[in-house]
Amino acid sequence: MQMAKEMSSVSVINILQERDGQYFEPVVPLPDLVEVTSGEENEQVVFSHRAKLYRYDRDTNQWKERGIGDIKILQNYDSKQARIVMRRDQVLKLCANHRITPDMNMQQMKGSDRAWVWTACDFADGERKVELLAVRFKVQELANSFKRRFEECQQSLSELQKGHLSVAAELSLSLLEEPTSRRSVY
Numbered sequence: 001m002q003m004a005k006e007m008s009s010v011s012v013i014n015i016l017q018e019r020d021g022q023y024f025e026p027v028v029p030l031p032d033l034v035e036v037t038s039g040e041e042n043e044q045v046v047f048s049h050r051a052k053l054y055r056y057d058r059d060t061n062q063w064k065e066r067g068i069g070d071i072k073i074l075q076n077y078d079s080k081q082a083r084i085v086m087r088r089d090q091v092l093k094l095c096a097n098h099r100i101t102p103d104m105n106m107q108q109m110k111g112s113d114r115a116w117v118w119t120a121c122d123f124a125d126g127e128r129k130v131e132l133l134a135v136r137f138k139v140q141e142l143a144n145s146f147k148r149r150f151e152e153c154q155q156s157l158s159e160l161q162k163g164h165l166s167v168a169a170e171l172s173l174s175l176l177e178e179p180t181s182r183r184s185v186y
Contacts (some may be wrong), residue, residue: 040072043076056135066133071086084097102152116134
């Protein structure tokens with residue numbers, strides 16, 4: 001592998017020297033390519049579209065723009081947990097990163113048919129913070145599609161939790177019905 005890299009860099013240098021007869025050694029050697037991970041590799045994109053995100057500032061009692069970019073609803077392949085992730089255009093800084101929970105309540109923003117408001121424990125700034133968030137789309141159809149996908153994720157999560165609860169209840173009942181002589185002592 002290393003020899004192939006050396007061969008390819010030598011051949012590039014030779015081609016450059018043959019083309020114009022001059023070659024200048026780089027002042028700063030560049031490091032090898034680094035594989036970048038976004039944290040979204042094990043997740044399926046359920047919804048993704050361009051939008052503007054706002055957060056409510058309680059100190060000034062007004063909405064502050066958090067960023068413009070693609071808002072995504074991602075669902076983990078293994079755990080089926082869903083989350084909302086949004087990165088600002090060009091700089092790709094996180095402006096939303098929180099899980100969707102069954103108890104979240106999404107409401108239409110007063111005065112706009114293409115904006116939705118909800119409260120979440122957001123981790124966009126690196127620490128947990130309860131935020132009142134709003135997202136606004138260009139057209140009403142996209143806003144409605146976002147809400148529909150959001151509610152579908154809530155529904156599947158709620159069904160998943162019910163399934164876990166019923167399995168836990170069955171295990172509890174089987175332990176209670178089992179004679180005390182056969183129970184293992186830890």
